[in-house]
Amino acid sequence: MLYLIFYDITDDQLRNKVADFLKKKGLTRVQFSVFFGEVNSSRLKDVVAGLRMYSKKRKSGERFNVLIVPVTENQFNQRIVIGEGEIASEESSVLW
Amino acid sequence: MLYLIFYDITDDQLRNKVADFLKKKGLTRVQFSVFFGEVNSSRLKDVVAGLRMYSKKRKSGERFNVLIVPVTENQFNQRIVIGEGEIASEESSVLW
Numbered sequence: 001m002l003y004l005i006f007y008d009i010t011d012d013q014l015r016n017k018v019a020d021f022l023k024k025k026g027l028t029r030v031q032f033s034v035f036f037g038e039v040n041s042s043r044l045k046d047v048v049a050g051l052r053m054y055s056k057k058r059k060s061g062e063r064f065n066v067l068i069v070p071v072t073e074n075q076f077n078q079r080i081v082i083g084e085g086e087i088a089s090e091e092s093s094v095l096w
Numbered sequence: 097m098l099y100l101i102f103y104d105i106t107d108d109q110l111r112n113k114v115a116d117f118l119k120k121k122g123l124t125r126v127q128f129s130v131f132f133g134e135v136n137s138s139r140l141k142d143v144v145a146g147l148r149m150y151s152k153k154r155k156s157g158e159r160f161n162v163l164i165v166p167v168t169e170n171q172f173n174q175r176i177v178i179g180e181g182e183i184a185s186e187e188s189s190v191l192w
Binding site for chain 2: 004006008031034048051055063065066067070076078079080081082083
């Protein structure tokens with residue numbers, strides 16, 4: 001099944017670790033804090049477990065919110081993107 | 097049609113304005129930087145135009161990314177939420 005994964009993580013270091021983790025799980029970065037990809041049920045369990053582990057590293061006062069939603073290719077293709085926003089120094093291989 | 101609206105806006109003031117704008121357009125805040133709701137085509141045009149107007153106020157070095165994706169109620173109900181993350185001082189009427 002296809003999933004969109006959105007995160008709002010204020011700790012830069014932790015956010016970078018999550019981005020690397022999601023890339024290793026085969027997901028594609030489609031926006032600064034948004035990943036997208038085909039995830040089967042067993043890999044979804046891995047992804048959720050890994051993200052829960054990272055969320056426990058959240059320092060007080062910092063935000064760590066992740067939302068995972070199943071979507072279809074058609075819905076993804078109907079997405080509307082507003083604003084560009086630098087990826088800052090992280091990396092620029094993004095599918096907008 | 098139902099839509100999820102995700103934003104990654106680093107400027108606190110601008111982010112608050114966007115949140116207020118989306119609330120006025122009848123959308124429900126479901127996570128710190130995520131809104132959800134039924135949006136007909138004409139209102140969608142309003143929402144997109146308004147968000148584009150706000151995106152022009154982005155200061156250099158700040159991020160302003162918005163992603164709007166159509167979803168079904170069923171997909172929304174299958175969402176997985178990880179982490180809580182304070183809403184900080186903004187407000188707490190959130191449907192997690």
